[in-house]
Amino acid sequence: MPGVSSSSSFPIVVLASGGGTNLQAILDQLHGQGEVEVVGVASDKPGAYALERATAAKVPTAVFPRDAYPDREARDAAMADWIESTGAELIALAGYMQLVSASFVERFRGRIVNVHPALLPSFPGLDAIGQALNQGVKVTGVTVHFVDEGTDTGPVISQQAVEVPANWDRDELEAAIHAVEHRIYPEAIGMIARGEVRIADDEPRKVNVKHQISGK
Secondary structure, three states: OOOOOOOOOEEEEEEOOOOOHHHHHHHHHOEOOOOEEEEEEEEOOOOOHHHHHHHHOOOOEEEOOHHHOOOHHHHHHHHHHHHHHHOOOEEEEOOOOOOOOHHHHHHOOOOEEEEEOOOOOOOOOOOHHHHHHHHOOOEEEEEEEEOOOOOOOOOEEEEEEEEOOOOOOHHHHHHHHHHHHHHHHHHHHHHHHOOOEEEOOOOOOOEEEOOOOOOO
8 A cells, every 4th residue: 555755645546426524524634734635526427516525625526427438447447547547545435425437446456445334344335324223223423445346345444333322313313424424534544654554465355454433
């Protein structure tokens, strides 16, 4: 994994499809503070509010809509070329609702991270919060992980549990999970920037972390 020296900011690109609340957390907690620099934000949705958040922060944006390319491979290749042009060392998926192609993952192996609203491997894929509620679990949570070719199957960087009291409804659970996402995702990215998170050389499923990400 790449790391950043104390004399330079670690450049990242964020991919988002919607409102961009995790992007905002990254901008608020990391961007422009000397450690991490968001050098670009891209979306598959021209009207994504995440793009407005980026513009407000004076971060360059790009849009790669599905219907502008013959297939996912072509779109991902164009997006990958753009990402490389920014000099980004890490790609953070933040509510990016498209599966990235295997060729995209291979091009940026070990340099793509995502945040998922469940304790993986439980409830991968779409509507993880709904899956947890439907199963009646008492505990769910948030996972930050590296992205591989599978759906939410990459090596886990950090997790935090969120209790699901019996009287909670979906809105309450979503709010609690998003609050955790907005804390531990920027923290994990900061740790990657400092070289404190690395995929083990001898075990690709194992992530070595210098210290535990805070639970509060």
